[in-house]
Amino acid sequence: MWKKWGITPRGMDREVSEAMHRTHMGVDQDPENLMMAALKVSLADGWGGCMFSTDISDILFGTPTPIHSTASIGVMKGDEVNVILHGHEPTLAEMVVEVSSEPEMMAYAKSKGANGINLVGMCCTANEVMMRHGIPTAGGFLNQELSVMTGLAEAMIVDVQCIMPAIAQVAKKFHTKIITTSVKGKMIDAIHIQFDEHRAKEIAREILRLACDNYPNRTTEGSRVSSFEPLIAGFSHEYIEYMQGGSWRGSFRPLNDAIMAGRIRGVVGIVGCNNPRIAQDSYHNYLATEFIKNDILVVSTGCGAASCAKAGYMTPETALEKAGPGLREVCVAIGIPPVLHLGACVDNSRILMIASHMVEEGGLGDDISDLPAVGIAPEWMSEKALAIGVYFVASGMYVIFGSESPVEASSVVKKIKTELWEKRLGGKLEFINDPKEIFEKTVAAIDKKRDALKLKKYEKGKFGAERVLMTMADRRKFEKEQAAT
Ligand code: SF4
Incomplete structure (x- = not known):
C-alpha cells in the first residue's frame, strides 16, 4: 500500500x-x-x-x-542527593546510573553529609532507565517544575525535548542546578556540561560530584511530598x-x-x-x-x-x-x-x-x-x-x-x-x-x-x-x- x-x-x-x-x-x-x-x-x-x-x-x-x-514526586529522598535525569537520550543517563553506585561516588556523597545518591527519572529518560534498571520516575512533562519545587533536587540533568523553557528560572528560587548536556539544547541560567561519548563516564562522575557539592546548600524551602x-x-x-x-x-x-x-x-x-x-x-x-x-x-x-x-x-x-x-x-x-x-x-x-x-x-x-x-x-x-x-x-x-x-x-x-x-x-x-x-x-x-x-x-x-x-x-x-x- x-x-x-x-x-x-x-x-x-x-x-x-x-x-x-x-x-x-x-x-x-x-x-x-x-x-x-x-x-x-x-x-x-x-x-x-x-x-x-x-x-x-x-x-x-x-x-x-x-x-x-x-512512581510519583514522592520518590525524591530527604536524606540523599537527588539527581533528576530528564530528557530523551539514554546514553548519558545510562552512564550516570552506572557510576552512581561506585564506592568512590558513594563516599563523596557521604562526605557532603548525604546518605547516598538517589537517581530519579523525568519524562522519557525516566522511562528508559526505569525499563532497564528500575530507577523510579518522578513523573511526566508537567511534573518537572513540581519536582524542583520540592526543594529536594540537587541537580536536574537535561538533554533534548520537553524541557520546559522556564525550568532554569524556577530552579533559581531553590538550590537546584539545571545542567544542559546537548549541543542542540542550551539554556540561559543553566550550567552547560557538554556530553561526549568518548568521555561518557568521566562526564557522568563530574555531574554527580557537582550535585553532591550542592547538597549542603539545601534549605527547608519547598513542598515535600512523600507518597508514591x-x-x-x-x-x-x-x-x-x-x-x-x-x-x-x-x-x-x-x-x-x-x-x-x-x-x-x-x-x-x-x-x-x-x-x-x-x-x-x-x-x-x-x-x-x-x-x-x-x-x-x-x-x-x-x-x-x-x-x-x-x-x-x-x-x-x-x-x-x-x-x-x-x-x-x-x-x-x-x-x-x-x-x-x-x-x-x-x-x-x-x-x-x-x-x-x-x-x-x-x-x-x-x-x-x-x-x-x-x-x-x-x-x-x-x-x-x-x-x-x-x-x-x-x-x-x-x-x-x-x-x-x-x-x-x-x-x-x-x-x-x-x-x-x-x-x-x-x-x-x-x-x-x-x-x-x-x-x-x-x-x-x-x-x-x-x-x-x-x-x-x-x-x-x-x-x-x-x-x-x-x-x-x-x-x-x-x-x-x-x-x-
Ligand atoms: S511530553 Fe510527550 S513527547 Fe515529551 S516525553 Fe512526554 S510523551 Fe514524550
Whole structure:
C-alpha cells in the first residue's frame, strides 16, 4: 500500500528535508499532496527513526524485561542527593546510573553529609532507565517544575525535548542546578556540561560530584511530598512474546485467542504527553480506568505510562481490583498488570511490532487495520506526538488525539485525514476533546473491527466468573438435575 500511494520513505533525513522544502513558501500547494507527504515523513520517523533507536538502545543497554519500580514526586529522598535525569537520550543517563553506585561516588556523597545518591527519572529518560534498571520516575512533562519545587533536587540533568523553557528560572528560587548536556539544547541560567561519548563516564562522575557539592546548600524551602506508587515496567515486545509460552513456546497466540474468544475485547495504546490545557493525567487515568473495566488491554508509553504508573495501574494486583472479568482472567493467568508499560515515546515502535506480530500470528485479519485496536494520545502537546500518531495512521491504525486540533479550521484537511487516509491505508486521525467521547468512539471502533472479523460478540461478564467450591448439598442437587436431563 505504501508503494501504491508513493509514501515509502527513502531515508530519515531525506524525508525531513523534503518536508521542510515542500512547506517553504510557494512549493507544495495541494492539500492532498501535502497530507500524503506527511504520511511519508512520519513513516520515516516510525519505522525508521524510532524503531532504529529502540533497537540500538536495546543492543547497547539491554532489552527490557519486567522490573519493579516506583512512581510519583514522592520518590525524591530527604536524606540523599537527588539527581533528576530528564530528557530523551539514554546514553548519558545510562552512564550516570552506572557510576552512581561506585564506592568512590558513594563516599563523596557521604562526605557532603548525604546518605547516598538517589537517581530519579523525568519524562522519557525516566522511562528508559526505569525499563532497564528500575530507577523510579518522578513523573511526566508537567511534573518537572513540581519536582524542583520540592526543594529536594540537587541537580536536574537535561538533554533534548520537553524541557520546559522556564525550568532554569524556577530552579533559581531553590538550590537546584539545571545542567544542559546537548549541543542542540542550551539554556540561559543553566550550567552547560557538554556530553561526549568518548568521555561518557568521566562526564557522568563530574555531574554527580557537582550535585553532591550542592547538597549542603539545601534549605527547608519547598513542598515535600512523600507518597508514591509501586509498578512493574519493562514490557518489551520480546518479553510479551516470551510471557505467552516461555522460551520454547513463546508466541502471540494466547493473546490472539483471548481476543478471538472475547475474553479480551481489544487492545488500546494510551500514549503521549501531558498538556497544560488539561488537568494533568485526568484523561489518561479516566480512559485507563474505563478500558480495563471493559476488558480492553492497555499498553502505554511516554508520559501516558508515567500517569498510569502514578495512578497505581501498573501492578498485577490492579487486575484483581479494577479489570473486567475476562481481562482479569488473562492477567492473573500470566501474572501481568492490565496496563503494560512499554517504555519511552520512541518505544511506540514496540507497539508497531506487537501489532505486526498479532497480524502475523493469524486469526485477526491480514493487516494492522484489521485489528480491534486503537491508538490514543489524550493529552498530546508536542510535534513529536503528532508524528507518532501519523505513522500509526500510515500503518493502518485508528488514532485519536485529545485536546485541540491544529487543523480544525480546514474542512478539506479534516476530510483527508479521516476519509481519504482511511480509504487508502485503513487508518485515520481524529481530534476529540472529550474523554467520554474518546472512550465511546474507541469501544465502537473495536466492536466494529470484531464484527468485520466475524469474531464472537463481546459479552461483558461472560468470562472470569467467580469460581465457587460446591458443597455436598450443591453436588447432590447438581447430580439430580443431571439425572433428570
Ligand atoms: S510523551 Fe510527550 S511530553 Fe512526554 S516525553 Fe514524550 S513527547 Fe515529551
